[in-house]
Amino acid sequence: MDNRYVETDRYNALKLDNQLCFPLYACSKEIVRRYKPFLDELGITYTQYITLMVLWEEKNVNVKELGSRLFLDSGTLTPVLKRLEQKGLISRQRDSRDERNLIVSITDEGEALKERAVEVPYKMAGCVKLDRDDAGELYRILKLLLQKFGE
Amino acid sequence: MDNRYVETDRYNALKLDNQLCFPLYACSKEIVRRYKPFLDELGITYTQYITLMVLWEEKNVNVKELGSRLFLDSGTLTPVLKRLEQKGLISRQRDSRDERNLIVSITDEGEALKERAVEVPYKMAGCVKLDRDDAGELYRILKLLLQKFGE
DNA sequence: TGTAATTTAATTGTGCACAATTTATTAATT
DNA sequence: AATTAATAAATTGTGCACAATTAAATTACA
Numbered sequence: 001m002d003n004r005y006v007e008t009d010r011y012n013a014l015k016l017d018n019q020l021c022f023p024l025y026a027c028s029k030e031i032v033r034r035y036k037p038f039l040d041e042l043g044i045t046y047t048q049y050i051t052l053m054v055l056w057e058e059k060n061v062n063v064k065e066l067g068s069r070l071f072l073d074s075g076t077l078t079p080v081l082k083r084l085e086q087k088g089l090i091s092r093q094r095d096s097r098d099e100r101n102l103i104v105s106i107t108d109e110g111e112a113l114k115e116r117a118v119e120v121p122y123k124m125a126g127c128v129k130l131d132r133d134d135a136g137e138l139y140r141i142l143k144l145l146l147q148k149f150g151e
Numbered sequence: 152m153d154n155r156y157v158e159t160d161r162y163n164a165l166k167l168d169n170q171l172c173f174p175l176y177a178c179s180k181e182i183v184r185r186y187k188p189f190l191d192e193l194g195i196t197y198t199q200y201i202t203l204m205v206l207w208e209e210k211n212v213n214v215k216e217l218g219s220r221l222f223l224d225s226g227t228l229t230p231v232l233k234r235l236e237q238k239g240l241i242s243r244q245r246d247s248r249d250e251r252n253l254i255v256s257i258t259d260e261g262e263a264l265k266e267r268a269v270e271v272p273y274k275m276a277g278c279v280k281l282d283r284d285d286a287g288e289l290y291r292i293l294k295l296l297l298q299k300f301g302e
Numbered sequence: 303t304g305t306a307a308t309t310t311a312a313t314t315g316t317g318c319a320c321a322a323t324t325t326a327t328t329a330a331t332t
Numbered sequence: 333a334a335t336t337a338a339t340a341a342a343t344t345g346t347g348c349a350c351a352a353t354t355a356a357a358t359t360a361c362a
Contacts, residue, residue, distance in 0.1 A: 010269065011207065011265065011269060013269065013272035013273065014204060014207060014265065014268060014269055014271075014272065015204070015208060016201065016204045016205060016208070016220065018272075019201075019204075019272075020279065020286060020289065020290050020293075021179075021182045021183070021186070021275070021279075022201060023290065023293035023294055023296075023297055024175065024178060024179045024182060024289075024293055025179045025182075025183060025197075025201075026221075026222045026297055027175060027179075027293050027296050027297055027300075028172075028175045028176045028178075028179035028180075029179075029222060029349075029350090030222060030297070030300050031172045031175060031176075032172070032176060032349095033349090033350075035172070036350090036351090045316095045317065045318080046176075046318090047317080047318060047319090048317095050167065050170075050173060050176075053165060053166070053167045053170075054167060056162065056165060057166060057167070062340080062341090063340070063341060063342095064339090064340065064341085069167065070177075071177045071180060071181065072318095072319075072320090073319080073320065073321090073341095074340075074341050074342065074343095075319075075320060075321080075322090075341095075342080075343080075344090076318065076319050076320070077341090078341070078342055078343080079317080079318080079342095080317085080318075083317085098327075098328070098339095098340090099326075099327055099328085099340095100326070100327050100328065100339065100340040100341070101327095101339095101340065101341085102340080102341065102342095114162065114165065117165060118161065118162060118164065118165055120165075121164035121165065121169075121170075122164065124172070128171065128172075128296070129299050130292065130295070130296060130299075134292050134295065135171060137288055137292060138171065138175075138289070138292045138293075138296075139171050139174065141281065141285050141288060141289045141292075142171075142174035142175055142178050142289075143174055144281070144285065145174075145178050145279070145281060145289075146174055146177055146178055146181070148280050148281075149178075149181050180319075180320095183319095184319090184320075187320090187321090196346095196347065196348080197348090198347080198348060198349090199347095213310080213311095214310075214311060214312095215309090215310065215311085223348090223349075223350090224349080224350065224351090225310075225311050225312065225313095226311095226312080226313080226314090226349075226350060226351080226352090227348065227349050227350070228311090229311065229312055229313080230312095230347080230348080231347085231348075234347085249309095249310085249357075249358070250310095250356075250357055250358085251309065251310040251311070251356070251357050251358070252309095252310065252311085252357095253310080253311065253312095303362105304361100304362090305360100305361090305362085306359100306360080306361080306362090307358105307359080307360070307361095308357100308358080308359070308360085309356100309357080309358075309359085310355100310356085310357080310358095311354100311355090311356085311357105312353100312354080312355080312356100313352100313353080313354070313355090314351100314352085314353075314354090315350105315351090315352090315353105316349105316350090316351095317348105317349090317350095318347105318348085318349080319346105319347090319348080319349105320345105320346090320347095321344100321345090321346095322343100322344085322345090323342100323343080323344075323345105324341100324342080324343070324344090325340100325341085325342075325343090326339100326340085326341085326342095327338100327339080327340080327341105328337100328338080328339075328340100329336100329337080329338070329339090330335100330336080330337070330338085331334100331335080331336070331337085332333105332334085332335075332336085
């Protein structure tokens with residue numbers, strides 16, 4: 001038997017092309033990078049954008065709740081929230097009933113930005129050219145994975 | 152017709168739960184985070200790990216080639232490579248035939264680390280509990296997406 | 303051959319991302 | 333009531349990630 005082409009490399013699992021994590025990491029970065037021109041128009045970053053997404057739905061949340069929704073900790077969120085506050089898009093104030101909690105709220109200006117942000121998902125749709133089935137499958141599997149991480 | 156539950160919210164596309172990018176971004180971060188304990192044992196970060204993966208396969212590459220394989224630019228790679236050099240895992244030297252190119256090579260010490268790194272993918276397999284079909288589908292779609300990005 | 307254009311890394315500046323620690327506040331337990 | 337434990341956010345320190353610019357070397361071409 002001619003086994004010149006039979007792969008017997010014990011390092012196979014270490015090849016970049018055999019990784020599942022790497023294309024995940026690369027795709028994630030690439031998509032975030034493609035958001036940038038659209039988010040630049042709004043004067044915000046991707047992390048600021050997803051933070052606002054939560055606040056556009058909730059109005060008031062504390063840092064802990066925000067962190068669990070976004071998979072981010074206070075070390076990341078604190079400076080992000082300070083920048084959003086400086087831009088006038090959110091306000092930060094302690095909960096008078098429990099001073100440990102910081103209540104983050106959307107401002108009128110932040111609410112107004114939502115009107116311009118509604119365009120972003122449609123603009124992005126033109127950048128991610130997956131057909132409906134693949135996009136649906138990708139979404140399903142990623143959500144499943146996130147759910148398993150939460151267990 | 153009772154349409155109390157018919158969603159007519161024009162902001163639907165802005166909901167975090169309707170995003171494809173967000174679970175991609177969150178899964179990517181979560182998996183990289185789960186690599187950390189295993190990579191800590193080797194004294195390297197995830198970015199350093201994927202950089203070494205290329206060098207374990209290639210022996211010599213310049214920064215441009217490395218960047219195109221890893222989807223990283225020199226702004227990211229230059230400091231990463233300096234740290235790997237400080238650890239003694241790689242060497243950096245200019246190409247005498249074209250001094251613009253920096254040739255990155257694996258050292259004996261870097262090659263030796265491969266022996267310990269072979270365990271990492273198997274340890275990680277226990278952290279990402281997708282069944283074979285879903286893992287395969289995820290891989291297929293992500294590679295397809297990366298390919299479309301390259302066009 | 304000399305100048306302009308191109309190519310390759312490095313540098314600079316901003317903003318995450320996260321582990322580990324600290325500080326402030328509240329809750330639980332003597 | 334005083335002490336201890338638990339909780340929430342902020343701080344600190346390290347390491348990416350990337351856009352924009354710079355510097356050095358090479359190539360194109362006038």
